[in-house]
Amino acid sequence: MLDIFSTLIAPPLVAVDVGTATTRLYASASDTLTEQPSTLSLRGAQTVDVADEYLRHTNRQLASRPLRGGVVVDVRNAVSLLRPLLRQARQRFLQPISLASAPSDTTPLERARLQEALLQAGAKKVYIIPEVLAAALGAGLDIEQGQAQLLVDIGDGVTDMAVLRHGRIVAATSIRLACSDLQRAVRSSLITLHRVRVSDSEAERLTHCLKALLPEDDGGETLQLEALDIGARRQRLCQVSRRDLALAMEPLLTRITATISAGVRRLPDEMRREIAAAPLCLTGGGALISGMDGLIAAGTGLQVRVADDPLHAVINGAIHTLRSRHGDKQWWDHIDWPTFSA
Numbered sequence: 001m002l003d004i005f006s007t008l009i010a011p012p013l014v015a016v017d018v019g020t021a022t023t024r025l026y027a028s029a030s031d032t033l034t035e036q037p038s039t040l041s042l043r044g045a046q047t048v049d050v051a052d053e054y055l056r057h058t059n060r061q062l063a064s065r066p067l068r069g070g071v072v073v074d075v076r077n078a079v080s081l082l083r084p085l086l087r088q089a090r091q092r093f094l095q096p097i098s099l100a101s102a103p104s105d106t107t108p109l110e111r112a113r114l115q116e117a118l119l120q121a122g123a124k125k126v127y128i129i130p131e132v133l134a135a136a137l138g139a140g141l142d143i144e145q146g147q148a149q150l151l152v153d154i155g156d157g158v159t160d161m162a163v164l165r166h167g168r169i170v171a172a173t174s175i176r177l178a179c180s181d182l183q184r185a186v187r188s189s190l191i192t193l194h195r196v197r198v199s200d201s202e203a204e205r206l207t208h209c210l211k212a213l214l215p216e217d218d219g220g221e222t223l224q225l226e227a228l229d230i231g232a233r234r235q236r237l238c239q240v241s242r243r244d245l246a247l248a249m250e251p252l253l254t255r256i257t258a259t260i261s262a263g264v265r266r267l268p269d270e271m272r273r274e275i276a277a278a279p280l281c282l283t284g285g286g287a288l289i290s291g292m293d294g295l296i297a298a299g300t301g302l303q304v305r306v307a308d309d310p311l312h313a314v315i316n317g318a319i320h321t322l323r324s325r326h327g328d329k330q331w332w333d334h335i336d337w338p339t340f341s342a
Contacts, residue, residue: 014322019157020067020069040081086098086121104130129335138283144167150280154286155178158174173260224237224239
C-alpha cells in the first residue's frame with residue numbers, strides 16, 4: 001500500500017533536449033517522445049498572404065529562435081516554447097522533475113538560463129548534464145570502462161568533443177559552429193553566385209553537397225533546384241554546382257576538424273594511444289550529412305564511426321540517465337562538469 005501511495009504522489013519525470021533547431025521531450029509517465037522545431041512563428045493568425053513571392057518567402061522566415069550556439073539566449077521565448085510540452089507531461093497536477101543537457105563548454109550563467117526557462121515553463125526541479133555525456137550513453141558507449149573513448153557531437157549550433165573514461169568526462173573542447181553554420185554558408189553561396197534564396201529545409205538538404213570535398217568524389221555534378229530569384233521576386237529553376245556549395249562550406253569544416261585535432265594533440269600520450277585504438281564516435285545531426293564521417297577522418301587522421309540513430313543520441317542518453325539514476329540522490333546533486341578543455 002505504501003508503494004502504491006508513493007507512486008501516486010511521486011512527481012513525473014521528463015528528459016529534455018533543448019536544441020538550437022529541435023526540442024525533444026520524453027515523458028516517463030506516458031513513455032512518449034515529443035519533437036518540435038525550436039522556433040516560434042512571429043506571423044500572427046490574421047497575417048494576410050501576399051501575391052509577391054519574395055514577401056511570402058520573407059514572411060515565412062519570421063520566427064523567434066530562443067537558442068543560439070546550443071544555449072538559451074532568450075529566456076522568455078524559451079519558456080513559451082517549453083511550456084506546452086511540460087504541460088503535457090504533468091500528472092495529477094504534479095509538476096515534473098526535468099533532466100536537461102547543455103554543451104560541455106557552457107558557463108554557469110548559460111546553464112542557469114536553461115534552468116530558469118524550464119522552471120518558468122512548469123518544471124518542479126531541473127538537473128542538467130553535459131550533452132556529450134548524454135550522447136555517449138545514447139550512442140551505446142560503455143563509458144565506465146578504463147580505456148579512453150572519444151565522442152564528437154555535431155548539433156545544429158555547437159560541435160562538442162569529449163574524452164570519456166571511468167564514467168567521467170576527462171577532457172572536453174567545443175566550438176560554437178555546426179550544422180546551422182553550414183546551412184548559412186550554402187545560402188550565402190547561392191545568393192552570391194546565383195542571386196537566389198532557398199528555404200531552410202532546402203539549405204539543409206544542400207549541405208549533403210559537402211561530400212564533394214572527398215577525393216573520390218569528382219564534384220562535377222550539378223543540381224537543378226527551384227529557388228526564389230531575388231531580382232525577379234519569383235521562383236525559377238537554377239543549376240547549382242555541388243563543388244561550389246562544398247567549397248563554401250569547406251572553411252567551416254576545416255575549423256571543426258582543427259578543433260578536434262587540437263583537442264586530441266593536447267591529450268597525454270597514453271590517452272591519445274587509447275582513443276586511437278577505437279573509432280571516434282560521431283553523433284548529432286551533423287553525423288547524417290553525407291561524407292561528414294570521411295571528411296573528419298581525413299582531417300584528423302582518426303578512425304570514425306557514425307552512431308546508430310545519431311540524431312537522437314542526446315535525448316536517448318538523457319532517457320537512459322533518467323531511468324538508471326533516478327533515486328540516486330548523491331549522483332543527481334553532484335553532476336560533474338568539465339572544468340578544462342583538452
